[in-house]
Amino acid sequence: MELFIITIVAIAVYFIGTRLYQKRYLKTLTQEEFIAGYRKAQLIDVREPNEYEAGHILGARNIPLTQLHARKAEIRKDMPVYLYCQSGYRSARAAAILKRMGCKDISHLKGGFKQWTGKIKKK
Template structure:
């Protein structure tokens, strides 16, 4: 019985770690690094995965608003051959969006750590 408890705890810890570890193949940049990325916009797509209300309140010029809950359905609006830079409010939704895009076959995905909170 004691072994079962250890196995359950191990599975739970593994699940927690997998949720918060960076996704393999996703580049993570800071808000300061994003400023450099914005200087050269060629071959890049900029996606803001916040809600339309959040986006309307404050956004970075050049970012396209595709809310996280719509990303799977609207991913066909993005080009798989170009790098995609993803931002949200704090970095959590953009990290999740980056995982979704990688699973959908996008090869160059970049997440902005800290999101709009770090940008301000």
């Protein structure tokens, strides 16, 4: 039982530590903040192609999280990167990858695409 409690505490500390570290390099923006800055940034939708085609933020490029390593040359490190996914989880994971690649100015949309009420494009 004691080992179980230690394991649970260790996992909780890991997740809390990861979240705190993530806040040092990833800005979580409201829709208004996102709209104010995304035209001057690289706007990347990290959802899968079928999700992107069903509807995406106008002007976004689709680089799925699953392809991010293979397509890293498409992302400029000297420009801000604005990410979004369906809810915010995948964009946070993508931000960690981009941080390791050397990107410095990384933001993502709070609540993801499912909270978006701005202009969208469908294929």
